[in-house]
Amino acid sequence: MSDVESEKTPGLSADEEKEISDNQPPRAAVLHETIRFQGDHELERTLGALWWSALAAGLTMGLSLMAMGLLYSRLPEGESAQVIASLGYSAGFLAVILARQQLFTENTITAVLPVMTTPTLANFGRLLRLWGVVLLGNLVGTLLVAWVMLELPIFDSKTDEAFLEVGRKVMENDISQMFAKGIISGWMIATMVWMIPSMESAKVWIIIMITYLMALGDFTHIVVGSAEVSYLVWAGEETWRNFLFTFALPTLAGNIIGGSCIFALISHAQVRSESGTPPEPPATQEKRRD
Template sequence: WGVVLAGNLAGTLLVAYVMLNLPIFDTSTDKAFLEIGHKVMENDVSQMFSKGIVSGWMIATMVWMIASMENAKIAIIILITYLMALGDFTHIVVGSAEVSYLVFAGELGWKDFWFTFAGPTLAGNIIGGSFIFALISHAQIRSEKDTTAKLERDRQDKAEKSRREKQQQTLKDADISMQNDI
């Protein structure tokens, strides 16, 4: 997980640097990228954290849904990321591209990147993602326990029924034997 996060952060920082420093976009597009980064940084530390919880939950839910929805993977990704953007939720990977663009443009320091954005957002993402996976795991384990308990009850009921049938057969055999003796 840590290696994937480090790779994602390195990639987003590189993309932000390249987007700013290579003549890829016109001036209005560069200004739009700066506005996006400033919009993220309008959040204070507690907002970064709380919005990070929601986006961590959403991404973890998306990952769980993708694993079980073979034909709707693209639609799920589009829906969840659209909802994240609509809600202005903070995410460590996506936001790193947006906020590091400000850093590379000289409009934000690395201290603010790490302590105002990255730290609180990452903590929120971890809590949100862990929460949903804990719920899913709990539900799955509970379901398995319920299924196991039902199977055990069914096995015991079947064994009890078989024992009663044998007991009744033994009584019938004894009754027949007594009638034959008379």
Template structure:
């Protein structure tokens, strides 16, 4: 007798069925719980622990500016080679995420899921505390590394000029463009954070793919961009007012909306809908 279309494959042993179950990707609810648990642990960390980890992340993110500048200064100035140079953007993200340092845009998803699961005033206060400490730490780190890269005799003139060109490219955007591109960037980082638990063995490739696409699309990111744009400020080409009003403010708002209010909210709603399905009626 033929097996029904909706039935299981016949004649599978217990071991074979176990292999089938093991090969299935985790459900969205499982990914949600992994990230929510991680976020809850981050919210419990002390201010000092968050601060030093965030400062280290800001310094490490300077690798993205450094790698792009080195590649741009050593490759021919054509559009095709710019595609290759964009791989430099991935360097800081790879180092920060693999080292498990505190990156603000990761926390627009990770630390938000516990609040969406249990939206109390205490949890909101914990989120604002984490966001404030991590953001300030990230920015202090990126500003420090940009200042050091400019003022210490580390790079040759051609590389220094490449760093300036990278910052100028970012500042070609209007505040509205900074905001809109920041939304896409925040959404992409949240997507990356959501994907990693289901494919830990491919973590490096996931980080590289997502951040490389961010570089190709010139999407704005508050932490990497802070290093790129502050380099212009320290070089005397840009006032601090433009750094905060044209770049930082709109980009930060876009990153938060893309990561928290779009990706995190939709992902949480999806899982919540799954868990609230009515139980099947017993005959």
């Protein structure tokens, strides 16, 4: 008998003990296997399915820029405006994640865990294939939605100026800041992905909390930032060279390091340290219970 069992409160019925067991949060190994299982499914998807889902996600992420610009243009100037307008940053993430569209920074942990579990060349190749297609689709979508927001007569001049200000704020960072803030952003997105399976009923609040803090801290994100900075490029205030070398590449590297090399690696090491054998996939566990 273990120490935990010997210290149980006396007088509990079997039903009460089962209720206590059911109310325990899932172990890290269960979360790891749930996300790994999802990642393995994503790695198996066809190129066409990945491309269209990633393109849709890029278009949808334009909601973040749109919501922030609309809020900024209708709030009085001052620091308090950012506290409120940063809530708009969550709009794109909510829509993309709830619609189960392909977002690159989610895949810095979801698709990485299968590779860490079985580090073969074939799995690594599947990961690069997924990353390449999803990143390209996300960027094409964000560049397209930024062009549409600028060129079509949709918003008033005050809102258009607010969109420009959002992009200008991103480009105030130098290359090292883009990179460092991208690490924090990648780590925060990975944390969000890790939290959601254990608190599915609170998914919306988890997404809002994490992404709101990202906006409040001005952390750089390759997909949302692509919409913000490309808006400046389409408007003639920035060059594609600055978009690529000052913003995109440092931010992308930071997001990958924060999500894959730090969070995913540490989480994987934690689970492997607890047990030398990988946990069973959810489907296998369900069959065994039946």
